[in-house]
Amino acid sequence: MREKSQSLGLGATTRGGNPSRMTGIPIAWPHCLGLLLLAGLLPLVVPNLGYAQGNVCMDTNPEVGMVPAKAKKIDVYVNSQAIDAIPNANQRDFHAIVHDALGIWNEQSGSIPLMMVEEDGNLNSLPVRKKDCEQLFPEARGGLPVIVVKLVDGCDKNGALGHMNYKCMDVDTGEVYGAVVDVYSGYLDANDECVTKSFSSKFPLRTIAHEIGHYYGVGHPKNGELALMEPTSGAKSTKIALYPYDQECTRIENGYNPAGSGWETVPVSTRSLSIFAREDLGAEQRVGIGVTSSSSGVSAFAQEYLPAWVVRSEDNPVSFWIPQAVFGDLQTDFLDWGYSIHTLVEVAASRQFVSFLDYNDRMDELPRAKVATSETGFKDDVVQMLDVVYCHKLDMWTQDCHEEAKIIPVSTNHRLVMAAWPDQASTIVVFKVVTSEPALMFAKVSEIDYQGGRLLLKTPGMWLESAQSFGFACRERHVDGLSDCVIVLSMFDEFQHHLRVVGVTPSESHSGYLVLGEDFRVDYRGLQTDQTISVWYSTADEKFYMSFTEIGFGGGFRIMESRDSVGDNWVTTAWLPDVEQLAPSVGSSWTHERNTLSYHRNEAP
């Protein structure tokens, strides 16, 4: 009996490209010595993050990290000419499956966006050499990197469902720019007969997603971890999604250093929100990245065409970037690019939770919300409405909710900000409520089900009426006598716009809501009513910061800081007149407790 013919051996590269071959390059080939050294040095710069800490990916899966990341996109071609080999399947369905498989990795921001380009039934393989690939794809949209997903009519001799072959090599450096993913239409049964598989929601979704993981340099888990990269789909990871192993083992993102030696490696902590902004960005658009660093108080910079989010902190030294804009010494090129389209960032304590809402009305994007946890991997849902549910009968001992009541639907067209409190037991949410009167709601959320469009509150929320827009940030940990978080509200009352700062203390339950700065009232006639107000907390000086834009005559970009850690008294830190720029949104506590991250996205000038 031939057991392996029944296996779902998603072999890395059995017939074709052998990943060990690629990792063997640095050893056998002096040209790749740099890569070898880089691989050896990576553990030194990777923060203590889960799998990276134990070098699980690097040491036991030596194929990790060999795919270069110079691309803004990876074009993906599909050859589904053999679709007739699969009953009840058609090319459209196959393309949809490929698209879904790409989407799984697109959720992982350590990866480069994958773009499905088109069907090409004649594209059966890719050349060995990069230069030949360049001739074959002279107008590759995202640069050279290209993947061909090919449906093969037949079975792998050992019953594997798919293979990935590295192609399009730079033979002088050993870098790989292309891959061919073969997906077999059948498997060998116990009698070595090739049996056609049934097209389903899982076939060939898992196979394609798995093989693309190899392109990103992720190997098979060696220690029994749940993973999409498990080589047998009959194993534990029945859910087709990225697992922590997959996320952590995605190869290191690269960043571009225009002033340095070009592309350089960014620590793994850059694996962050990513994809939405990047997904729709072409070469003609610019990406502006702002970073606030607690190590220096406040700083920021921007990059063109940078397909990644970046994080900087004193423990995460990435020194090659030149800040183009430093708050306090603001240079205009950062802000002159134009108009920040949107939006906001999340925050997670210990990477437990990331939420993300991305919307704008300028590029026809849908409002989107994202959530990620370290347990379930990134999930992507386009959610139009969220039901906020309050728990009427809560078992205080087990914290189980025995009776729920819906409060109000919340449109994701309106802003929603989340942060995970470091106790990791709750998430703080501030959202705009759709009522006849504009209002915000602040709440501790116990359960968040984006797919179900549902937030469950087990403690009462706090209404913040008359608020037009807001910013929100929390300090790293509770300090007696101080509020955990501050919400900066843009108010419109008494026929004037002004700001109000509210302190909240979720660590002490709902009773900890505290309105700070009743006397702090910042009147700005030019304050936009629905703009982003960025608020962040700096561990370096234990202060809160905020930034926003005033419009009209005398308007400009303003950054303020709290005089002390209380957050009830603010002074202007920087003022950039004549710049109409929406403030970048900011999150704090990202990845490392001393990291803060902000970003915004700009249109091309």
Next chain:
Amino acid sequence: MKAKTTSFLYALVVGVLVVGCVEEKTTDEATTTLVFEVNARTKLPRMGGLEECVESGTPVDGSVWFDSTDAIIIGRLASLEAATDLLQSSGSEGEGGLKQSCVGSIDPAVDAVFEVVHAFKGSVGQTVRVRLGQGLLDAYGIIAFLDNGQLELLFSPFVVGQLYGLPLHYSTEYELWSPLLDPLFGLEMNGSSIFFMESGRCHPQPPLIASVQAIGAAQGHNTSVEEVERRRRSLYSVITAAGPKEEDLLFGWCFE
């Protein structure tokens, strides 16, 4: 190109270690002793290594291995040449199937020409041209391409002048000899011991045969026709309803 220089130096170093002298000693008809004089352990290509299949690789029975081949030889590698006589077509404007000419770029197959030192089985002549298609080269981890029309090989363990053990299979359709995915074997420095590289778990496993004498002893047993056929089928990359596909293991690619 520096890589070429590196490869060349590597080949030079290994090449001088290999002495191609072959001595065949026959004591009597009943107990034939074959000893091939070598001064270096043969370097072999290895298939796979990181892939995962459920079943651990199990060595094939020596007799099944013997009977599943069309020829088994020990030969001295005389040359490695690009083979572009027949190419698989792949390209955005190309048509599928095989073609004899290509206006685009070519990733060639490789013809390894061997001087036959000893044939355990099969009649292949004094020299045999063994075809290594791009699919097979992939399995070996060898990068083969043309640079200004000249064959370039990266990560190739093959050394001209070295002795190799070759289980060979004949394609009647294309009239080509190829090992397909059957592992090659090498000779130890004592000249009578042979060894196989352990294949990756998803590849056909070699037999537990450790000497040239054992190769000859592997024939003549009553082997199961089904097992032999199963072994043959396992040597192809893809099995279709119509049977195994061999083009990928025999030919290069045309990209146009």
